[in-house]
Amino acid sequence: MIIKQLSVFLENKSGRLTEVTETLASANINLSAFCVADTAEYGILRFITNKPEEAMTVLKENGFSVHITEVIGLIVPNESGGLHKALKLLSAEGISVEYMYAFEVGDRATVIIRTDSASQAVSVLQQHKMDLIKASDIYDV
Amino acid sequence: MIWNEFIECMDRERLTKLQSERLHSMVERLYYNVPFYRSKFQENGIEPGDIKNIDQLRDLPFTNKQDLRDNYPFGLFAVPPSEVVRLHASSGTTGRPTVVGYTRKDLETWSEVVARSLTGAGGGKNDVLHIAYGYGLFTGGLGIHYGAEKIGAAVVPVSGGNTQRQLQLMHDFGSTILACTPSYALYLAEALAEAGISTDSLKLKAGIFGAEPWTLEMRCAIEKKLNIKAIDIYGLSEIIGPGVACECLHQNGLHVYEDHFYPEIIDPDTLEVLPEGRIGELVFTCFTKEALPLLRYRTHDLSQLNYEKCECGRTLTRMKKCLGRSDDMLIIRGVNVFPSQIEAVLLEMSETKPHYMLFVDRINNLDVLEIWVEVEDQFFSDEIKKLEGLRKKIQHNIESVLGINANIKLVEPKTIERSEGKAKRVIDKRKL
Numbered sequence: 001m002i003i004k005q006l007s008v009f010l011e012n013k014s015g016r017l018t019e020v021t022e023t024l025a026s027a028n029i030n031l032s033a034f035c036v037a038d039t040a041e042y043g044i045l046r047f048i049t050n051k052p053e054e055a056m057t058v059l060k061e062n063g064f065s066v067h068i069t070e071v072i073g074l075i076v077p078n079e080s081g082g083l084h085k086a087l088k089l090l091s092a093e094g095i096s097v098e099y100m101y102a103f104e105v106g107d108r109a110t111v112i113i114r115t116d117s118a119s120q121a122v123s124v125l126q127q128h129k130m131d132l133i134k135a136s137d138i139y140d141v
Numbered sequence: 142m143i144w145n146e147f148i149e150c151m152d153r154e155r156l157t158k159l160q161s162e163r164l165h166s167m168v169e170r171l172y173y174n175v176p177f178y179r180s181k182f183q184e185n186g187i188e189p190g191d192i193k194n195i196d197q198l199r200d201l202p203f204t205n206k207q208d209l210r211d212n213y214p215f216g217l218f219a220v221p222p223s224e225v226v227r228l229h230a231s232s233g234t235t236g237r238p239t240v241v242g243y244t245r246k247d248l249e250t251w252s253e254v255v256a257r258s259l260t261g262a263g264g265g266k267n268d269v270l271h272i273a274y275g276y277g278l279f280t281g282g283l284g285i286h287y288g289a290e291k292i293g294a295a296v297v298p299v300s301g302g303n304t305q306r307q308l309q310l311m312h313d314f315g316s317t318i319l320a321c322t323p324s325y326a327l328y329l330a331e332a333l334a335e336a337g338i339s340t341d342s343l344k345l346k347a348g349i350f351g352a353e354p355w356t357l358e359m360r361c362a363i364e365k366k367l368n369i370k371a372i373d374i375y376g377l378s379e380i381i382g383p384g385v386a387c388e389c390l391h392q393n394g395l396h397v398y399e400d401h402f403y404p405e406i407i408d409p410d411t412l413e414v415l416p417e418g419r420i421g422e423l424v425f426t427c428f429t430k431e432a433l434p435l436l437r438y439r440t441h442d443l444s445q446l447n448y449e450k451c452e453c454g455r456t457l458t459r460m461k462k463c464l465g466r467s468d469d470m471l472i473i474r475g476v477n478v479f480p481s482q483i484e485a486v487l488l489e490m491s492e493t494k495p496h497y498m499l500f501v502d503r504i505n506n507l508d509v510l511e512i513w514v515e516v517e518d519q520f521f522s523d524e525i526k527k528l529e530g531l532r533k534k535i536q537h538n539i540e541s542v543l544g545i546n547a548n549i550k551l552v553e554p555k556t557i558e559r560s561e562g563k564a565k566r567v568i569d570k571r572k573l
Binding site for chain 2: 041042060064065114
C-alpha cells in the first residue's frame, strides 16, 4: 500500500522542469501523478512513476538532487465528506499530513498523502476500511 | 625526514649571519644590475656597501606587483637574457601578465626548496607523485615536478583536467602523494566517490596542496574524504613558485626556507615591521635569486611568524597558514569579510558542500551579499519547511560569524563550477 514518490529539487530557472521531463521521457519513464511545490527561489517536483528506482538512477546521473519518499494513495468516493472522513481518522491518531495532491482516473479521485509515517497511516486507514490504492496499480496508471 | 638538515636545523645565530651576508650581496647585485632598484636606492641615499646586517632590511624600499607590471616584461631582471633559461607568467586577469624568469641556478634553488617541502611531507624515492597542478606558464606543475624528481620520486606529470583519467592513473599507478590545488583535491574526492572507487583501493598517503588560500575546515574535509594527510605548501611565482614555505607532518605552521626567502610581517597600512606573533601582511626578500631578485616584495597574504623550534627539529621560522589576502577582503556594509570565513561556516555544517559562490552587489545604495550554497544530496528533503530551515540555519550561522545578513540561495548540486585550478568564489558586481 506504500507508494514510492520521487522528489526533485529544482532551481527556479526557465527550462529546468523541461530538463527533468526530457530526462524521464528519454528513459521511457511514465508519470502517473505529479505536483510542483514552489518557493520564490526553488521548487520541488514530486511525482509517481511506474519505475521509481530507474527514474532515480537516471535523474541522479543527470545531476539532479532526487529523494524517494513514502506516500499513500487514498481512493476517495465522489461524494461529500469522503476526504474529510479519512483525514479525521489520521488526525485522531496523531498522524500529521505534510502535504497532499489529487489526481483523477476516470470517475475515481485519488489523493496522494504524505504523512509523517506512511505505514501508520496505512494501518489506521485500513482498520477503518478506507480504500487505498496499491502501489502496483498506481504505477501502471 | 629532513632533506637539508644543515640549513633546516641551523641555529638562529648562524642563520642570521648567513642572511646578513646574503642580503649584502643581493643589494650590491640590485644596485649594479637593476636600474629600477638603483634609482630607488639613490632616492633614499642608500649606498650598496651600507647594508651589512639583516636588521637594516627594514630601511630598504618595498616592491609591489605594479612595479613588475610597469617594468613588463623583463625590466626587473638582474641578469642578461643569455642567462635566463625559463620564463613563467601569471594569467593577469587585469592588464599585463606578471612575468618571472629563472637562471639555471634559480631552477636548482627551486628544486631544492620543493625537495625540502616534499621530504617534510613524508615523500621520498619510493613515492609516486601525482602532479595535477597545471603545467605551463603557471608555476605549480613544473615547480613541484623538478623537486619531486630531485628526491627520486616517480613523477606522474598528469597536469590539470580530464578527471576520469586522473582517477584511473591514480588507482592503476598506485600514486602515494597528490599535488594540486585544495579545491581540485575536493573535486577529485567527489569524483572518486561517484565512480565508486574506495580510498582503500588507492595508495594515497599525503597531498601537497597550495596556490589558493584554504581553511582548516577544508583541510579536515579533504583528509577525511581522501583518507590522507593534507599538507599546505605556499609560494608565489614572483618569489619562486611553490616551495617558499611548506608544512611538515606536524601541520603546525609552514617552515619558511628563509636561507633563500626572508619573511617579514608588516602592517599593511603603516608599512611598519610588526613584532613576532602579530598578524599582518607577508613580505619576502629573495636573497639568492639571480634572474629576478625582488626586495621586500609585498604579497598581500595575511599571516604571522613563529620562531620557536618545531617538534620536527627544524629551526626555520614557521608562517601560519594563510587565511586570506588583504586584497581578497570584501568590505560589505562597512564590515570586513574574507571568503575564507564563509567557507569555514559552511564546512562546519554537515548539510552543505564546500562549494559556494559569493555575489556582492549594491542595490539602492546598500551592499547586498548573496551566497549560493549547494544542497548536499542526502540532505535534500522533499519538505519545503526542512529546506527553509536549512536556509535559515546557514543565514543564522553566517550572521553570527560575520555580523552581516546574507541572502542564502540553495542551488542544485554541481551548479557551481568546479575549478581545476584556482577556485573563483567571489563575484563583486559593485566593481563592474
